Amino acid sequence: MNRENVARRLFLSAAILSASVTVLILGFMVVLALPLFKQGLFFEILSQPWLPDSSIFGIFPMIVGTASIALLSLVFGFPLSLGVSALASTFAPTRIGFLLKKTVQMMTGIPTVIYGFVGVFLLVPIVREMFGGGSGMCILAASAMLSVLIAPTMILFFSESFENVPKQHIDAVDALGGTPVQKFLYVILPGSWRGILTGVVLALGRAVGDTLIALMIAGNAVALPSSVLDSVRTLTSHIALIIAADFDSLEFKTIFACGILLYLLTTISVLVIRVLSSKTRGMP
Amino acid sequence: MNRRLIDISVTGFSWASGIVLLAAVFSIIGFLFVKGYGALDASLIFGDTNPVDALLLRKPVFDGLFPAMVGTFLLVVLSVVLAVPVGLATGIYMAEYADGAVRHFLGFFFDILAGIPSIIVGLFGFSVTVFLHHQFSGRIYPCLLISALSLAFLVLPYLIRTTQVAIEEIPLEVRLTAPALGATQLQNVCYVLIPRALSGILTGVILSIGRCAEDTAVIMLTGVVATTGVPRSLLSSYEALPFYIYTVSSQYVDHRELMTGYGAAIVLLLICASLFASAYLIKYLLTRQFQVRF
Numbered sequence: 001m002n003r004e005n006v007a008r009r010l011f012l013s014a015a016i017l018s019a020s021v022t023v024l025i026l027g028f029m030v031v032l033a034l035p036l037f038k039q040g041l042f043f044e045i046l047s048q049p050w051l052p053d054s055s056i057f058g059i060f061p062m063i064v065g066t067a068s069i070a071l072l073s074l075v076f077g078f079p080l081s082l083g084v085s086a087l088a089s090t091f092a093p094t095r096i097g098f099l100l101k102k103t104v105q106m107m108t109g110i111p112t113v114i115y116g117f118v119g120v121f122l123l124v125p126i127v128r129e130m131f132g133g134g135s136g137m138c139i140l141a142a143s144a145m146l147s148v149l150i151a152p153t154m155i156l157f158f159s160e161s162f163e164n165v166p167k168q169h170i171d172a173v174d175a176l177g178g179t180p181v182q183k184f185l186y187v188i189l190p191g192s193w194r195g196i197l198t199g200v201v202l203a204l205g206r207a208v209g210d211t212l213i214a215l216m217i218a219g220n221a222v223a224l225p226s227s228v229l230d231s232v233r234t235l236t237s238h239i240a241l242i243i244a245a246d247f248d249s250l251e252f253k254t255i256f257a258c259g260i261l262l263y264l265l266t267t268i269s270v271l272v273i274r275v276l277s278s279k280t281r282g283m284p
Numbered sequence: 285m286n287r288r289l290i291d292i293s294v295t296g297f298s299w300a301s302g303i304v305l306l307a308a309v310f311s312i313i314g315f316l317f318v319k320g321y322g323a324l325d326a327s328l329i330f331g332d333t334n335p336v337d338a339l340l341l342r343k344p345v346f347d348g349l350f351p352a353m354v355g356t357f358l359l360v361v362l363s364v365v366l367a368v369p370v371g372l373a374t375g376i377y378m379a380e381y382a383d384g385a386v387r388h389f390l391g392f393f394f395d396i397l398a399g400i401p402s403i404i405v406g407l408f409g410f411s412v413t414v415f416l417h418h419q420f421s422g423r424i425y426p427c428l429l430i431s432a433l434s435l436a437f438l439v440l441p442y443l444i445r446t447t448q449v450a451i452e453e454i455p456l457e458v459r460l461t462a463p464a465l466g467a468t469q470l471q472n473v474c475y476v477l478i479p480r481a482l483s484g485i486l487t488g489v490i491l492s493i494g495r496c497a498e499d500t501a502v503i504m505l506t507g508v509v510a511t512t513g514v515p516r517s518l519l520s521s522y523e524a525l526p527f528y529i530y531t532v533s534s535q536y537v538d539h540r541e542l543m544t545g546y547g548a549a550i551v552l553l554l555i556c557a558s559l560f561a562s563a564y565l566i567k568y569l570l571t572r573q574f575q576v577r578f
Contacts, residue, residue, distance in 0.1 A: 019393040021437050114529070274392070
């Protein structure tokens with residue numbers, strides 16, 4: 001009896017310890033960003049440009065940089081992933097579909113830094129050649145590489161939700177003489193929109209949170225971009241680049257503003273996914 | 285006719301997506317191997333030092349990947365040793381002890397922890413170091429131990445989730461048999477649930493090892509440096525493979541260094557691929573074993 005209680009306490013304290021890490025991470029960032037809040041600078045920092053010469057340390061360009069890279073990678077990656085998951089779960093012969101899915105699973109194991117490395121030496125020169133001028137390090141290059149990184153997240157999620165569409169519905173289409181494409185467009189796709197949305201939110205989270213690809217191939221310029229061929233700095237790269245600055249400077253404190261922003265975005269996406277999945281469970 | 289057009293364009297698009305994705309992946313991997321296979325020999329790892337001397341730490345390695353590989357190895361071992369007990373215990377608690385509301389509540393925290401960008405975890409590790417430096421000892425700097433601790437936080441939610449899912453996937457009749465025969469909850473956990481969920485748990489552990497080995501964002505904020513040699517203690521800075529790859533891509537000075545970078549990328553890719561393959565193998569073998577037995 002005694003041993004039972006000890007074990008239960010032990011498991012419970014492990015759970016509390018793990019959950020408290022989540023709280024501690026936010027806590028540390030808020031405490032270190034406290035001077036910003038006290039001086040009322042927090043929202044100013046979010047909306048101003050980065051002009052160190054005039055002592056203006058705003059992270060607005062980094063917010064724009066993160067948003068443009070993440071959204072463009074979704075523009076590339078979403079149709080691609082939808083096509084691949086349709087191929088793997090519906091259109092391709094079973095064996096090819098199986099192999100494709102295994103390949104995609106294997107892709108999740110490729111280190112991010114390798115995408116960045118190949119980006120620097122293969123993709124960036126190609127972009128430079130194709131569009132002439134500049135270094136080739138730009139939004140376009142980073143989001144193209146990023147779309148390959150986030151595709152497996154979407155593909156695996158999409159295919160899973162395609163396979164969860166009730167078998168009776170699919171059999172009904174077959175019995176009525178529907179083609180595979182009709183089956184996909186009119187039954188599978190509408191029946192799995194929640195799964196698709198969840199996959200997109202997860203992929204967007206990965207795109208926003210990734211550091212290495214943007215740091216290595218987006219060029220890290222602090223100006224506001226005017227085209228996809230401009231170089232930008234993301235919130236994550238900003239943290240990596242400013243970490244070496246003087247700890248007490250205002251410049252350094254901006255990275256905690258970046259951190260809090262990214263933390264809030266994560267929390268929102270978790271909430272969205274929770275709402276989506278709780279609705280699925282409630283469905284008949 | 286119109287329907288036929290839709291049929292053709294949808295299947296065509298789908299096959300084209302598949303081909304584009306595979307082409308992208310194989311050109312990324314192929315590019316590395318075609319450009320870097322020349323770098324793959326013993327001097328890639330040990331430089332000009334005799335391998336035996338290097339392995340016994342008698343002579344330092346200057347031009348090779350040996351210090352970075354030792355750093356990555358120590359980092360992985362340390363973080364897994366720190367994270368696995370807590371992750372497993374939490375996973376068991378979530379699957380077996382927590383009731384619905386508590387599970388839902390705690391699950392929310394673990395979902396956030398799992399979703400936090402790794403650079404934020406690194407920033408946390410860095411802030412903790414600064415805090416310790418000011419509060420306790422001026423001798424505390426970013427180091428191997430801090431990095432390992434941060435990486436442990438990074439893979440913790442992953443371990444929790446895989447353990448929890450592995451236990452919850454056990455059929456209910458198996459989960460309830462031992463308690464029905466009078467076994468206590470702890471006996472059920474130790475003799476039925478953990479052995480039965482072992483393949484899922486081990487897969488999670490191996491994939492966590494992969495994440496620790498490949499992560500760059502966390503370690504670049506918590507103590508990794510470009511050159512320092514084999515780490516002398518837990519509180520010293522260290523080299524690591526992914527960070528080496530990153531530094532080479534941004535500031536290589538000559539062809540030889542660039543080739544070592546390609547070599548490092550191939551080595552890291554092979555390490556991650558073999559971890560992935562062994563996770564798959566374990567899952568396959570253990571699942572089959574249980575299918576035979578039950």
